[in-house]
Amino acid sequence: MSKTPQNATTRISTFVLLIIFLTLALSLTALILATTFFGQDNKIIAGYLLLIGFIGVALSTYVLFQIRKRVLRLRIELPPIVTTIECRKCGFKIVREFQRGDYIFKKGELCQKCNENMLITAIYREVKEKEKTAP
């Protein structure tokens, strides 16, 4: 999974990253310059530099977050899938991570308490969903 993303997607983002950081640096210098001009009582130039600086910072951070979001979304994330194993006789329950070969109603492991065959009764994933309600 670590090898494939080394394609064009990441290569483009490094180039874009360079430009973003350059813009960020330039806008920060503009902001610093603005403060010095303020000191020299040159209000108009200082105002313009301030404007340019703020726009630059806002723009570059926005693009930066956009790229981060894209990289995050690119990963196919797998929520944990749990298997519940139950003893039908004494009600003893084990909840563990899914393993290949598990299926619902599979008779498997012996019960730790009464040595009876246990049964897989549930396999599911739990999703925490952001609540979005509509009227």
Place this chain on the structure above:
Amino acid sequence: MAIVSALQNQLIQLQLFEEYSWIFNLLFYVIFVVFIFYGQRIQMYVMLREVEGSLYKLKYIKDEGRKIAIETIKEIGKPQTDPTGRVDRFLEYFTIAPQSLDPAGVVWKLEHILDVRDVRFKDEVKLMAPAADETQAYNLENTLEAAMALNYIYKIIRHFYLLGKKTLSLYIIMQIQMILPLIMREAEAYASALKAFAYGQPIGDGAGALVAAKLMYGYETRKMPKDCVVATVPIEGRTAFVIKAEGPGGNVGKIGDAVKAIIDENEGKIAAIIMIDAAMKLEGEEVGEVAEGVGAAIGGPGVDQFKIEESILKYRIPINAVIVREDIGDAVSPMRKEIFDSADKAIDRIKQVILERTKEGDKVIIAGVGNSIGIGQ
């Protein structure tokens, strides 16, 4: 526009810029003219870039799917030779739907072609993974089918992207850009389906099969044509024939054939048929919501629905449907807790239908429709 000209007025007022004000004026008009003549073109490039971004993502998903498929085949199937070439050839496999210019009998033609396809896929999987047992072979077949779907989606989007770039036609680019969010959702769903199939995890589509499995657990089952099992279960004083696709391999079975066989065995003396299936939910509806209606609740290419409708028509058997709502993403990805929990709600609903619509001693058919991957009986 008002803001821009206000800003421009301010600029003119400034002492510092007075002698250069014409430059700003000119710049302003140039930008104005550029946007008038090239606005659409700029918009087109923005759209094209958006499609390009999604295409990169699709390519990544598709390559990942192919990789998982190959790794799973190597792990489970233990082939002597490298299966990569065979998998790549499989991903390009296509099926031609029968001609429906004269629609009479088209269902049987479609069924035949799907059967041929099925046999062909199973043979191909057997060659790729000789060491896989029956369950694993079914799961591998499903995995490969998901990889095939991803490959197809990628190729279609790439086709429209390149075509749009070549022709620079706004309408070609626009139509693909407009449906892109839906296509991406579908592709992501297939990607998670692929992983579920590779591991043999139950998926949301198996809600119907899960309900049937819960009803028939502990009772004797017998095999039915094709890839289905049936159990005779006493429910509320009625005799229920509970049908599901045979698990735990990934498989939907031919529920239509099984229902027909049961009806014929009982010479049409069936008081009611109840079908349980997962159904598309609308946005805003709750996942795992159980709803009830009438009709043959079964998806797929329509062959099974047709068969069931034909056989119930002969004996005028009433047909009821209980559905579990979920969206496309939930249907093909590992089963969510909400859907798992809704199985018990669906069983309650089925019992209620049986009590209300049939008399004691009647025979009913309960068919749990859906992929039985990861669900035994």
